[in-house]
Amino acid sequence: MKTSAEILPKAANPQEYEPRILRVWGKNKFFEIGKEHSKEHSKEHNKPYTILMPPPNVTSFLHMGHGTGYTIQDWVIRWRRMRDGVACWLPGLDHAGIATQMMVEKQLASEGTSKHEIGREAFVKRAQEWKETYGGKILEQFRLMGFSCDFSQLTYTLDSHCSYAVRHAFVQLFNEGLIYRGLRLVNWDPVLMTALGDEEVVNKEINGHLYTIRYPLCNQGKQDKAFIPVATTRPETLFGDVAVAVHPDDERYQSYIGSQVHVPLCGRTVPVIADTYVKSDFGSGALKITPAHDPNDYEIGKRHQLESISIFDDRARLNDQAPEPFCGMDRFEARKSLIAALKEKGLFDSSTPHRYSAPHSDRSKALIEPKLCSQWYVKTEPLAAPVAQAARDNAITFYPGLWKKTWLYWLDNIQDWCISRQLWWGHRIPIWYCQNDACKEVFASSEDPTRCPKCNSSHIIQEEDVLDTWFSSWLWPLSPFGWPKDTTTLERFYPSDVIITGSEIIFQWVARMVMAGIKFQGTLPFNKVYFNATVCDMKGQKFSKTLGNGIDPIDVIEQYGADALRYTAAHLSPVSGRIKMEMKDFAIGRNFITKLWNGARYLLSHCHDKTIEPLQEESLELWHKGLLHELYEASHTIDNAMVAFRMHDAHKALYQLIWNSICDWGIEASKFSLKSSDSHTTATNLSVMLYVYECALRLIHPLIPFVTEELIHYFPKHPNLERSKGLCVSLYPSQLPLLKFEKAYQSWQVSKELITSIRRLIQTSTLAKLSSQERSQLHVWCHLQNVSPQARAYLEASQHLSLMASLSQVAHIDISTEDKMPPCALVDVSSHFEIAIALQKTEDIESQRDVYLEKQKKVEIYLGNTQKKLSSQGFLRKADPQVIENVKQQQAALELQKQAITKTLLTFGAS
RNA sequence: GGGGAUAUAGCUCAGUUGGUUAGAGCACCUGCCUUACAAGCAGGGGGUCAGAAGUUCGAGUCUUCUUAUCCCCACCA
Numbered sequence: 006m007k008t009s010a011e012i013l014p015k016a017a018n019p020q021e022y023e024p025r026i027l028r029v030w031g032k033n034k035f036f037e038i039g040k041e042h043s044k045e046h047s048k049e050h051n052k053p054y055t056i057l058m059p060p061p062n063v064t065s066f067l068h069m070g071h072g073t074g075y076t077i078q079d080w081v082i083r084w085r086r087m088r089d090g091v092a093c094w095l096p097g098l099d100h101a102g103i104a105t106q107m108m109v110e111k112q113l114a115s116e117g118t119s120k121h122e123i124g125r126e127a128f129v130k131r132a133q134e135w136k137e138t139y140g141g142k143i144l145e146q147f148r149l150m151g152f153s154c155d156f157s158q159l160t161y162t163l164d165s166h167c168s169y170a171v172r173h174a175f176v177q178l179f180n181e182g183l184i185y186r187g188l189r190l191v192n193w194d195p196v197l198m199t200a201l202g203d204e205e206v207v208n209k210e211i212n213g214h215l216y217t218i219r220y221p222l223c224n225q226g227k228q229d230k231a232f233i234p235v236a237t238t239r240p241e242t243l244f245g246d247v248a249v250a251v252h253p254d255d256e257r258y259q260s261y262i263g264s265q266v267h268v269p270l271c272g273r274t275v276p277v278i279a280d281t282y283v284k285s286d287f288g289s290g291a292l293k294i295t296p297a298h299d300p301n302d303y304e305i306g307k308r309h310q311l312e313s314i315s316i317f318d319d320r321a322r323l324n325d326q327a328p329e330p331f332c333g334m335d336r337f338e339a340r341k342s343l344i345a346a347l348k349e350k351g352l353f354d355s356s357t358p359h360r361y362s363a364p365h366s367d368r369s370k371a372l373i374e375p376k377l378c379s380q381w382y383v384k385t386e387p388l389a390a391p392v393a394q395a396a397r398d399n400a401i402t403f404y405p406g407l408w409k410k411t412w413l414y415w416l417d418n419i420q421d422w423c424i425s426r427q428l429w430w431g432h433r434i435p436i437w438y439c440q441n442d443a444c445k446e447v448f449a450s451s452e453d454p455t456r457c458p459k460c461n462s463s464h465i466i467q468e469e470d471v472l473d474t475w476f477s478s479w480l481w482p483l484s485p486f487g488w489p490k491d492t493t494t495l496e497r498f499y500p501s502d503v504i505i506t507g508s509e510i511i512f513q514w515v516a517r518m519v520m521a522g523i524k525f526q527g528t529l530p531f532n533k534v535y536f537n538a539t540v541c542d543m544k545g546q547k548f549s550k551t552l553g554n555g556i557d558p559i560d561v562i563e564q565y566g567a568d569a570l571r572y573t574a575a576h577l578s579p580v581s582g583r584i585k586m587e588m589k590d591f592a593i594g595r596n597f598i599t600k601l602w603n604g605a606r607y608l609l610s611h612c613h614d615k616t617i618e619p620l621q622e623e624s625l626e627l628w629h630k631g632l633l634h635e636l637y638e639a640s641h642t643i644d645n646a647m648v649a650f651r652m653h654d655a656h657k658a659l660y661q662l663i664w665n666s667i668c669d670w671g672i673e674a675s676k677f678s679l680k681s682s683d684s685h686t687t688a689t690n691l692s693v694m695l696y697v698y699e700c701a702l703r704l705i706h707p708l709i710p711f712v713t714e715e716l717i718h719y720f721p722k723h724p725n726l727e728r729s730k731g732l733c734v735s736l737y738p739s740q741l742p743l744l745k746f747e748k749a750y751q752s753w754q755v756s757k758e759l760i761t762s763i764r765r766l767i768q769t770s771t772l773a774k775l776s777s778q779e780r781s782q783l784h785v786w787c788h789l790q791n792v793s794p795q796a797r798a799y800l801e802a803s804q805h806l807s808l809m810a811s812l813s814q815v816a817h818i819d820i821s822t823e824d825k826m827p828p829c830a831l832v833d834v835s836s837h838f839e840i841a842i843a844l845q846k847t848e849d850i851e852s853q854r855d856v857y858l859e860k861q862k863k864v865e866i867y868l869g870n871t872q873k874k875l876s877s878q879g880f881l882r883k884a885d886p887q888v889i890e891n892v893k894q895q896q897a898a899l900e901l902q903k904q905a906i907t908k909t910l911l912t913f914g915a916s
Numbered sequence: 917g918g919g920g921a922u923a924u925a926g927c928u929c930a931g932u933u934g935g936u937u938a939g940a941g942c943a944c945c946u947g948c949c950u951u952a953c954a955a956g957c958a959g960g961g962g963g964u965c966a967g968a969a970g971u972u973c974g975a976g977u978c979u980u981c982u983u984a985u986c987c988c989c990a991c992c993a
Contacts, residue, residue: 016955208991215993237993250993284992292993301993362991407920411988414919418989508988545986576941579929582922583986590928593941596955607952653930657940672952761959768959773947814950814958867937874935879973888935888974895936 013609013719017602019566022715027148029714035733036086036153038093046090046736053093054085055501057481057531058154059514060097060162063136064104067146068555069586070507070540070548073574077537077652078505079152080575083707084647086153087737093498095485096147096154098140098161102431102474103205103368107197109135109430125429132430136161146558151567151710153733160485162477163432170484171477172435172451174525179436179449183384184424186447190296190303191423193376195321195336196369199427200380202473203420204513206373208362216240217289217354218347220249220266223274233258233266233277234354236288238361239298240347241339244271244327245316248294250305253279255290269352270343271328280305289354297377313377321374336374381425381434381470388520389416395519395529404535404650408511415512422517424473431471440464479517482530489525499526503533503650511536535650539583548586561591568709569594575656575708597660598712601705604668605716608694611679612721617692619724620744624689627799628674628808630746631753635666636697637743638750643704644739659705667701670757677811695723700738752799755792755837756809762833762840763813770831770853772842783815786827786841790901815842826908832857834905836898854910861906864899871896 030036038053056078061071078094085092109132113119120128140161147154160167178184191200218240219232235249246268251258258277265274275294282305283292296306297313306313316326321336331339347353364373393416395401396409403409425434437454439446444460456463480488486495500522504515515534522530540548548555561570572594577584625633639662646655671694678690699720706713714732722728729735763785767773772780789797799805801820810818826832830841831853874880874892881889 013952015953208989235993239993282993287992289993294993299993301991359993361993410920414989511988539987577928585928592955596953599953599955603953603956605952610952649932651932654932657930660940668953669957673957676950676952765959768947773959777948777950863937871936874974877973880935881973883973884935891936898936 013602013606015603015606017566017598017712017715019568019598019711020563023149023151023562023567023711026711026714027151030153030731030733033730034157035731036094036155037157038091038155046734052497053091054082054089055093055095055498056082056503056505057485057501058094058096059504059506059510060099060160060478060481061143062099062101062104063140063143064101064108065139065550066142067558068540068548068550069558069561069570069574070555072146072150072556072558072561072570073540073578073584073586074505074507074537075147075150075152076571076574077535077578079150079154080571080652080707081503081505081647081650083153083710083733084737086733087703087707087735088644088740090734093158094152094154095498095501096144096152096156096159097481097485098136098143098159099474099478100136100161100163100431102426102428102471103197103199103201104474105132105135106428106430107368110197120429128429136163149562149567150558150570153710158485162474162484166487166490167477167480167484168432169451169490170480170488171432171472173489174480174521175435175472175476176449176451177525178383183387184449185382185384186379187382187421188377188379190300190375190377191380192364192366193319193321193374193378194366194369194371195317195319195374196371197366197428198319200376200378200423200425201366201373202423202475202513204475205367206364207367209365210360210362211372213238213359213361213363214356215288215359216344216356218243218269218293219352219354220269220291220293221352222261223265223267230261232352233261233291234289235291235293237293238359239295239340241323241331241336241343242295242298242316243268243293243343244323244331245295245297245314246271246273246275246293247296247306247311247314248275248278248309250278250280250283250292250294251290252281252283252285255283255285257285258291269350270331270346278309280308298375300375303375303377315377317374317376380423381436383422383424385419385422385520388524389419389516391523392416392516392519395523400532401519401529402533404533408508408534408536411511412516416516422473424476425468425470426473427469428471431474432477434468434470434472436468437465438468440466475513475517478514479521480525481514482518482522483525495526500529501531503535504531505535505537507539508536509539533650538579541583541585543585543587545583545585547583556586556588561588564588565591565595566598566711568598568712572597572709575652578652578656594709597664598709600664600668601702601709601712602716604663604672605698605702605719607672608675608691608698609719611687611691612695615688615691615721617695617721617723618688620692620696621689622744624685625693625746626678626689626808627749627756627802627805628670628753629689629693630744630749631756632666632671632674632693632697633744634746634750634753635662636700636738637745639666640700640704640738640741640743644737656708659708663701663705667697671697673812674808677808692723695720696725699723699726700741700743703732703735703738706732748793748795749799752792752796755796756800756805758835759787759818759838759840760809760812762835762838763815763818763842766831766833766840766842767813767815769856772831772844777814780814781816783842785810785813785815785818786821786830786843787818788821788823788826788839789837790839791837791898826905830909832905832909834902836895836901839901839905857906857909861903861910864903864906868896868899868903871899 061067082092082094110120192206194201215236215238217234217236220235221232233249249266261277262279264277266277267274294302294305296303296311297315314326316323318324323331323334323339325332366373393413396412436449439457439462441460441462441464444457446457446459448458457465482501486498488495518530542554546554558570569591573591576593639658642658643655675690675694679687681687702713702717710733717732806818826841827843830843832841871892
């Protein structure tokens, strides 16, 4: 029979086992909710722990920004599944109306055609093809990263049941008067030719100019000025001017209020009006009013009952409100021509460079052109109020908590939500217009109507516009589960437990889901919101499709494997903020996988042909108990950290348990015991190590599922552990009756300190030059102090002393009952022991003298600090008794150290 | 303009209600290919916790100010 060491290659080969394990998971349908796989979990769960995956846009493939966020989710859901026996992670895809439409339009443009040429029907078909391609690739990315979502529940926002939910929600809100059509200034994207919601607009600083233009006064003879200078950054909008406004108290212009001025290059005259909005100290102090193309002007126009003149078409080209030759010109081209024309007429005063921020379309990056038009709106105030209240009442918790403020600010200042988009890709608005002139009814319907409900006319047409993508996304906690029809499924999965997503969609998505949950279901859709960090490149730029700086998870998997991807993602995830990530970071994960693999390889090499015995407490040595206790501690630390979404703490605990406690100490200690000729000793040793290792594999399985699932197959069955068909459905160690050995653990820690001290003494002294042969002849004198009788018994056991000598690579450790250390020795002291290594030559010791003097100085300082504390009345009166006790113990330990150092220095003959 | 965050070792970051001598990984130095792992092991060096003031018996942690960087929201024609 081959040994496991021979079976297991020297390094993990994820390219080989990951696809195989994926097949096993798929075949067994481990992640399908409703299927029971575990023999260890007994409890019935009517309400499984549920996470709604933020459905990625089908616009493009996923990058490691997604990969990182979803890894955290999979880690949590896999942990929950192992802990509770059942858990649901609902996967999805978002049709991403505007984003996808833009991608398809780009594709069409590259083929030399356009959406208008091919028509709406063909366009929608192209968009569907796009979704099939990219959606399919995304699902493959999910799968390869090992995500344990229930693919049988995969929901796409354009699925018929989602579409029905959208219509139902729309109709209900419409009938309640919470959806209305309104004429107002909207954010218009002249490239995509659609209105945008406020959240789809980003403000960016641009370098422009502040132009001053002369508006000639009418009736010039009676005035002492010929014109009023007007400052603007957008001269081309002057064709839409309806007034010039000045501050009522501005002495320069007071006398002109009520006069008329000529709009340059345009036959019209407009009045000079007074409004306190105008700042006298900015520009020329006179402001041109263009209500149809500026939000502030729009407000002023309303105040003064001025008309609005729209001068741009949908592509932001000047319309026939502008005279020849400007009519038909693009807005930027028009600006240049206009300035030239003004200069020619002597109406151009000056221009100065001016940096200001202006709204841009988040998708097309085009400069937004405010446009006066009719759009559909959701009245948000009544929906937002209970959402804000939920945060105020702490019914909803944010991780990290600081987002609560942002949340409240937005909700308390909420604007109505513009939900209509002049796009072809998305849910068409379920509004119909009766074409019967005598009726003209406008009605909403969740089913396609054939007749007007009011006049029964069959001459009805549906609204052309589609809904904002987020109008389907905000129903995400509801629509995948069949709302409003299937109440049984909904009851099982609503509300879900946590939303894990990026903070950039806190308003667009998270807040609106809570609105929808409260509005349609009457309760919060989840009570925890975890925001993961933003993933950036090394320059600090966010991963994005347009920049092309993202890392493709598939590339990472090919180079390092999915576990390395996942491990690194968790390793880099800070408590908040941003992650800088580059390809070589995944070596961190790969190294860890290798370590884990090799630890297993070592243990398994000792297993062949052996029956694994159950753990027997009476056979356990000190280090066994210490290690088992470390397992217990780690298991609880991890569980608590996961509950609190302290992913960093959970990750750290996993790392320390496996790398430090198990590999650095456990396996090293076991090497000594496995050499033993006593079969009982080796059997105990193997039993402990396999038990601890399997538990560790389970603990870290949610994070690195592939390698753990692969390794567990090689592990012989341990009598103390039940194992289900897959590790992914086996019981999590926090639910196991793990053994606790508090006292032994402490003694094991002292042992580690002692071993480290010996190693350090040797390596930092002239002893480092000894050959390993000579070194293994060394004897260490040791005096224990400040330890309990039980600890002393543990530490002085001959087996344990041999182990410590072996780990220190010395011949022997002699425990002395008196603290009279040998002369002529290297010495180290701590709060629990003094050690000394005798030397032959005094000059070796002489060379160490400075080291001890330095040590003495330090201890004196520390001692001074503790003495200062303990002699302070304020400290003794006010500090926590436990803290005082700690300081007292610390002082006692320092005193012992001081004495030992003094003694050592005496052996040097120092004064 | 309003709000928020960050500043800790050369680099990337931990440090939960203030309480022993501030930690980890990478990088660096020294010694080791010791039969699980050189993608590793053992040991080591390196930080007046951005600056200043304050509260406190005690401050990396709390308060104020300053400086630097970043984010969000609103916007100056």
